[in-house]
Amino acid sequence: MSTQKTILRALAGETLPTPPIWMMRQAGRYLPEYKATRAQAGDFLSLCYNPELAAEVTLQPIRRYGFDAAILFADILLLPQALGADLWFVTGEGPRLSTITTADELKALKPVSAIHDTLSPIYETVKILSRELPSETTLIGFAGAPWTVATYMIAGQGTPDQGPAHALKDANKDVFEGLLDIITEGTIDYLSMQIEAGAEVVKLFDSWAGSLKGDDFLNYSIKPMARIVAALKAKHPNTPIIAFPRGAGKKYVGLHDAIGADCIALDDGVTAAWAADNVQIGGCVQGNLKSSHMVTGGDALVSETRRIVDALQNGPHIFNLGHGITPDADPENVQLMIDTVRNG
Ligand code: CP3
Numbered sequence: 001m002s003t004q005k006t007i008l009r010a011l012a013g014e015t016l017p018t019p020p021i022w023m024m025r026q027a028g029r030y031l032p033e034y035k036a037t038r039a040q041a042g043d044f045l046s047l048c049y050n051p052e053l054a055a056e057v058t059l060q061p062i063r064r065y066g067f068d069a070a071i072l073f074a075d076i077l078l079l080p081q082a083l084g085a086d087l088w089f090v091t092g093e094g095p096r097l098s099t100i101t102t103a104d105e106l107k108a109l110k111p112v113s114a115i116h117d118t119l120s121p122i123y124e125t126v127k128i129l130s131r132e133l134p135s136e137t138t139l140i141g142f143a144g145a146p147w148t149v150a151t152y153m154i155a156g157q158g159t160p161d162q163g164p165a166h167a168l169k170d171a172n173k174d175v176f177e178g179l180l181d182i183i184t185e186g187t188i189d190y191l192s193m194q195i196e197a198g199a200e201v202v203k204l205f206d207s208w209a210g211s212l213k214g215d216d217f218l219n220y221s222i223k224p225m226a227r228i229v230a231a232l233k234a235k236h237p238n239t240p241i242i243a244f245p246r247g248a249g250k251k252y253v254g255l256h257d258a259i260g261a262d263c264i265a266l267d268d269g270v271t272a273a274w275a276a277d278n279v280q281i282g283g284c285v286q287g288n289l290k291s292s293h294m295v296t297g298g299d300a301l302v303s304e305t306r307r308i309v310d311a312l313q314n315g316p317h318i319f320n321l322g323h324g325i326t327p328d329a330d331p332e333n334v335q336l337m338i339d340t341v342r343n344g
Contacts, residue, residue, distance in 0.1 A: 007069045007138035010284050010316045011201060011240035011262045019309060019317040020068035021341050022140070023334065024287075025324030026061040027073050030294070030331060033060045044089050048074050051124035058129055062137055064331070065338055069138040069201070069318075070129060072194065074122050076144030076205055079186050080153050082118035084110040099156040101168055106178050112185045119190060123197040130198030141199030143191050145206035145245075146183040146224035153179065162211045169216070184224045188231040195236045203242040203265070204228065210247015210269075221245055222258050229260040242286060246323065256282030268322030272311035284316035289337070291321045294329035301333055305340040 006020035027034055037057050041047035048054055054073040062070050077095050081087040086098040100106055116123075129139050143149075147165075154176075155164040169176045191202045209221040222245070229241050244265035245255060252275065255264050263284040266275050272288050279285055288308050293301040309319065319341050325334070 005068070005136060005138045005200075007140075007318060008200065008240065010318050011242075013262075013283060013316050015313075015315055015317075018342055019312070019319040021319040021338060022067040022069035022071065023061070023325055024071075024291075024321050025326075026065075026067060026071065027057040028325060029327035030325055030329040030334075031060060031064070033057075033064070044075075045087070048078060049121045051121050051128055054121075054125040055128040055132065058125070059132060062133065065334060067137070067338075069140050070133055071140045071203070072122070072126055072129065072142060072199065074125070074142070076142070076149055077152055078119060078122065079115065079143060079183065079190055080149060082110070082115035082190075083112075083182065083186055084108065085153060094158050095152060097152055097156045099164075100153045100179055101164075101172075101175065103172075103175055103178075106175055106182070109182060112182065112189055115186050115190060116193060119193070123193050126194055126197035126199055138200050139198060140201045140203055140242075141191060141194035142203040142205060143187045143194075144183075145204045145209070145221065145243075146180045146187065146228075147212065147220045148206050148208045149183045149187075150176070150179050151208050153183075162208050166211070169220070180220065180224055184227055187228050191228070191232055192235055195232070195239050199239070201240045201242060202232065203244060204261075206243070206245045208247070209245035210249065210267075217248075217251055218258075221248075222255070225259045225261075233260065244287075252279045254282065255279070263316075263318065265320065266322060272308040276311050276315065280312060280315040280317070284318065285312060286318040287320040287322050288312075289319075289321050291323050291325050291329070294321070294325050294333045294337070297330060297333035297336060301336055302340050305337050306344070309341060 034057050038047050041053045058070050058073040088096050151162040151165040154168050204225050206221050212221050240262040242263040243259045243261035246267045263286050266287040268290040
């Protein structure tokens with residue numbers, strides 16, 4: 001039955017006449033119904049840890065648009081919190097965490113086996129969603145990739161160039177690699193539990209992969225993701241995995257094999273035509289439309305959407321943006337994108 005779902009067919013390598021579609025951050029502040037539920041929950045983290053309301057916001061874009069996939073509503077920074085880091089969100093600015101930069105701080109983290117004490121509401125959200133989603137909609141679970149999660153844990157916030165994480169890597173490799181190891185092991189357990197609760201696909205977000213140069217890209221973005229994929233495939237061989245090494249540029253070549261992923265998500269830094277020749281030959285690809293088109297709309301949105309669909313039509317493709325939709329996006333532009341993908 002489940003192999004009938006279009007997202008799963010594309011992930012299995014099938015070339016479909018119309019690519020299935022979903023959107024990063026599809027449950028988010030550009031939707032009035034999201035803002036209403038978030039206000040009801042209180043703050044963002046209270047929403048993440050409230051299974052009924054988190055399931056509700058996950059379902060909102062499915063009801064409004066009929067996307068082919070729903071992505072669990074949660075955040076990549078819940079795992080650091082479950083490992084013992086303090087986490088809070090400053091309105092208008094973003095996340096703040098207590099930092100890990102010394103051996104003592106690393107040692108003070110909780111053991112990986114303790115993460116489920118904090119994360120069990122997330123598994124409950126997955127269970128609710130697997131009951132409530134329409135039968136044709138695929139449920140995607142996710143986590144951050146170790147490098148990206150580490151950049152936030154080391155800096156204690158988002159940074160333009162991930163400078164503090166690069167500095168720790170160079171100044172204290174043992175602490176840096178120890179932290180990556182803990183995040184890697186935690187992510188394996190976290191995603192296994194999401195799969196056991198009902199996630200049909202999982203995605204690894206390496207939003208800051210592009211700042212790793214030379215061998216660091218292989219060692220700290222690709223290898224930890226490959227370790228997670230190998231462990232998940234050993235336990236859950238039938239669960240497809242999407243990897244998003246954002247900013248990889250020319251290094252997108254060969255990543256299906258290097259990571260072991262069923263699908264590689266593209267940012268908007270490569271052209272779809274280049275990706276067709278150089279990345280899609282390895283398997284399914286997803287993404288690429290500049291998320292600013294969801295703000296500006298019009299003819300440019302339609303022609304860019306068509307260009308991506310055409311360029312990737314001869315192989316497995318899931319339509320998506322190159323990064324998350326932003327709060328200033330117009331919900332009508334999302335409908336226009338979907339209509340263009342589905343009706344040409
Ligand atoms: O895609 C989805 O709809 C699923 C839910 C999801 C969220 N965050 C919800 C969220 C997913 C998959 C993420 C991933 C995430 N979180 C990433 C990786 C992807 C990326 O965007 O690069 C990162 C780096 C984070 C960390 C994070 N969470 C930041 C930096 C911020 C603040 C920036 C912002 O947009 O406000 C968040 C908050 C966040 N995560 C929001 C949402 C809907 C906005 C919170 C709100 O409602 O105020």
